[in-house]
Amino acid sequence: MSEKILTKRFEISGYRGTLEEYEASGGYQAIAKALKEHTPASLIEMVKRSGLRGRGGAGFPTGVKWGFIPKDPELPKYLVCNADESEPGTFKDRELIMRDPHQLIEGILLASFAIGCRTAYIYIRGEFIAGACILEQAIRDAAARGLVGKDILGSSFSLDLHVHRGAGAYICGEETALLESLEGKRGLPRLKPPFPATSGLYRKPTVVNNVETLSNLSHIVLRGAEWFSSIGNPKSTGTRVFSVSGHVRRPGIYECPINVSMRELIFEHADGMRDGRRLKAVIPGGSSVPVLTEQHLDTRMDFESLATAGSMAGSGGVIVMDETTCMVRVGEVVSRFYHHESCGQCTQCREGTAWLHKTLRRIEEGRGRQADLDLLLDICDNMKGKTICPLSDAAAMPIESYLKYFRDEFEQHIVNRACPFQSDYSVPSVIAS
Amino acid sequence: MTEETIQRILSRYPDRRSALLPLMHLCQEEAGYLTEEAMRELAARLDLPPTQVAEVAMFYDMFRLKPGGRYEIWVCHNLSCALLGAERVIRRLEEALGASAGETTADGLFTIKRVECLAACGLAPAIQVGPDYYGPVSHGDVETLVARLREQLAGSDQRAASCDRL
Ligand SMILES: Cc1cc2nc3c(=O)[nH]c(=O)nc-3n(C[C@H](O)[C@H](O)[C@H](O)COP(=O)(O)O)c2cc1C
Ligand code: SF4
Numbered sequence: 229m230s231e232k233i234l235t236k237r238f239e240i241s242g243y244r245g246t247l248e249e250y251e252a253s254g255g256y257q258a259i260a261k262a263l264k265e266h267t268p269a270s271l272i273e274m275v276k277r278s279g280l281r282g283r284g285g286a287g288f289p290t291g292v293k294w295g296f297i298p299k300d301p302e303l304p305k306y307l308v309c310n311a312d313e314s315e316p317g318t319f320k321d322r323e324l325i326m327r328d329p330h331q332l333i334e335g336i337l338l339a340s341f342a343i344g345c346r347t348a349y350i351y352i353r354g355e356f357i358a359g360a361c362i363l364e365q366a367i368r369d370a371a372a373r374g375l376v377g378k379d380i381l382g383s384s385f386s387l388d389l390h391v392h393r394g395a396g397a398y399i400c401g402e403e404t405a406l407l408e409s410l411e412g413k414r415g416l417p418r419l420k421p422p423f424p425a426t427s428g429l430y431r432k433p434t435v436v437n438n439v440e441t442l443s444n445l446s447h448i449v450l451r452g453a454e455w456f457s458s459i460g461n462p463k464s465t466g467t468r469v470f471s472v473s474g475h476v477r478r479p480g481i482y483e484c485p486i487n488v489s490m491r492e493l494i495f496e497h498a499d500g501m502r503d504g505r506r507l508k509a510v511i512p513g514g515s516s517v518p519v520l521t522e523q524h525l526d527t528r529m530d531f532e533s534l535a536t537a538g539s540m541a542g543s544g545g546v547i548v549m550d551e552t553t554c555m556v557r558v559g560e561v562v563s564r565f566y567h568h569e570s571c572g573q574c575t576q577c578r579e580g581t582a583w584l585h586k587t588l589r590r591i592e593e594g595r596g597r598q599a600d601l602d603l604l605l606d607i608c609d610n611m612k613g614k615t616i617c618p619l620s621d622a623a624a625m626p627i628e629s630y631l632k633y634f635r636d637e638f639e640q641h642i643v644n645r646a647c648p649f650q651s652d653y654s655v656p657s658v659i660a661s
Numbered sequence: 662m663t664e665e666t667i668q669r670i671l672s673r674y675p676d677r678r679s680a681l682l683p684l685m686h687l688c689q690e691e692a693g694y695l696t697e698e699a700m701r702e703l704a705a706r707l708d709l710p711p712t713q714v715a716e717v718a719m720f721y722d723m724f725r726l727k728p729g730g731r732y733e734i735w736v737c738h739n740l741s742c743a744l745l746g747a748e749r750v751i752r753r754l755e756e757a758l759g760a761s762a763g764e765t766t767a768d769g770l771f772t773i774k775r776v777e778c779l780a781a782c783g784l785a786p787a788i789q790v791g792p793d794y795y796g797p798v799s800h801g802d803v804e805t806l807v808a809r810l811r812e813q814l815a816g817s818d819q820r821a822a823s824c825d826r827l
């Protein structure tokens with residue numbers, strides 16, 4: 229079994245992630261080391277060399293992103309931790325926050341030191357009530373020990389850190405919508421450019437990084453960029469905390485080298501398929517990415533390999549489906565979600581998501597027409613590449629992929645005027661007995 | 662909501678408008694929903710046109726503009742949960758509570774709400790009530806779960822919990 233990094237402390241018996249426990253297991257040594265041995269520039273350089281790429285979805289190199297922040301010390305700058313975690317199928321940030329909040333806080337300190345920021349925010353989705361409480365407590369504990377606030381550990385580096393709760397809107401995970409929301413507005417994505425690095429929160433230079441991205445930093449500082457980049461492959465380094473859900477025997481989060489094979493992740497870590505059924509489809513990076521099938525099981529989960537296979541690594545949310553799954557129904561659920569979450573600024577996205585859902589629902593309910601399949605592809609085609617943010621693409625690409633691999637199934641619905649699958653899945657009772 | 666709480670929240674941001682969502686959460690926790698009066702006061706307090714406050718209140722799924730049950734039962738109907746029987750769970754829940762999704766029980770205790778992915782897909786089908794997650798919830802367990810919720814919550818006077826410093 230490969231070495232765990234971000235989730236290693238989870239294995240310490242009785243570990244609850246308190247400040248004392250975190251410190252007793254090497255916590256806050258990275259920030260102490262960085263304050264002594266690094267300049268902001270050398271820290272950015274180190275993170276660049278580590279090859280760390282963002283774990284929020286796009287996989288952008290973290291050190292490079294930091295490098296875009298202007299160096300002018302007079303200019304206020306912000307770091308915002310993206311803890312919105314709302315990509316369907318993704319639940320690793322919640323675990324990282326609940327089980328080791330100080331690992332995240334130390335990462336935020338390091339990133340803030342690197343970009344020269346004095347105020348940072350954790351934007352956490354509104355539904356994470358427990359997570360927000362735990363972070364608030366952890367920040368208070370860290371502040372009481374001089375780890376957050378003025379002149380941290382006796383240095384000249386100061387950081388104020390605040391938790392800011394969202395209020396239920398998937399689109400606020402998109403970084404510019406998140407910044408709008410943090411400014412007290414509706415979460416409407418902004419046109420880019422300008423990018424947040426030059427004009428972000430309050431129009432000031434801003435870095436937005438995901439919880440898992442930031443949680444990697446203390447380990448890179450303590451163990452070195454070369455150690456980190458030796459895990460994975462040259463273009464995708466380190467580990468990834470995969471969220472595995474759906475029809476597997478053991479759903480959960482599994483930290484593996486980022487280039488673990490899909491087969492190993494599903495059949496070893498998540499213990500294979502429930503009830504001895506056959507695997508039919510896998511969504512490898514959250515519901516926004518194209519589906520893959522059994523033929524792709526030996527694909528590795530890194531950014532390039534999944535792209536080559538025609539999908540994306542996205543958020544690392546792996547949704548596994550067995551042979552009893554109706555792919556039209558999957559399309560209906562997924563399109564309902566994007567329709568509900570479209571912010572409505574772009575016509576193609578607003579109208580396209582509505583049409584997709586309506587058409588897929590019609591097919592699922594046995595009211596579809598032969599022409600609907602081309603209609604679906606037409607709608608998808610119209611939705612791509614012409615919008616303010618990537619949600620429109622994220623709504624279209626999965627549906628295209630379902631049609632690509634499972635067109636027969638769509639046709640069967642239309643010809644039979646009914647869904648050929650039994651639709652009432654359920655899990656066995658755990659309480660009733 | 663005390664003046665001290667308001668000041669503490671305002672002090673976190675260089676621009677007072679950023680305090681809008683945190684203050685809306687607090688108002689909602691106090692009254693159970695965002696009353697028109699609360700929204701008017703927030704607008705005045707943050708120097709915002711009342712229409713902008715209303716716009717924000719309508720944009721976010723968590724804000725309620727009319728009274729509902731004392732507790733919301735959030736049932737996820739997104740993909741990982743749907744794959745494992747969420748619709749059946751919702752039907753059972755509706756039967757057990759005698760109210761449809763979106764509605765409130767006759768005793769005013771619960772409102773059932775269909776929600777999108779709760780980032781608890783490892784617990785699918787997942788339900789959240791206040792800060793607590795429940796799952797995997799089998800349709801066969803729904804009645805037991807409802808009985809437990811009633812027991813746990815009926816006595817307590819607390820609204821969907823939050824911590825004092827939020
Ligand atoms: C519609 C949409 C939703 C997103 N949701 C999230 C999210 O919930 N969490 C997250 O970290 N990033 C999310 N992202 C990606 C962010 O825009 C951004 O790229 C990321 O937070 C950057 O951090 P990273 O470089 O550390 O990955 C989303 C993007 C889009 C287009
Ligand atoms: S693509 Fe959709 S979600 Fe994104 S800005 Fe346009 S309408 Fe809003």
Ligand code: FES
Binds near residue numbers: 317739741779780783
């Ligand atoms: S899909 Fe239900 S919690 Fe994620």
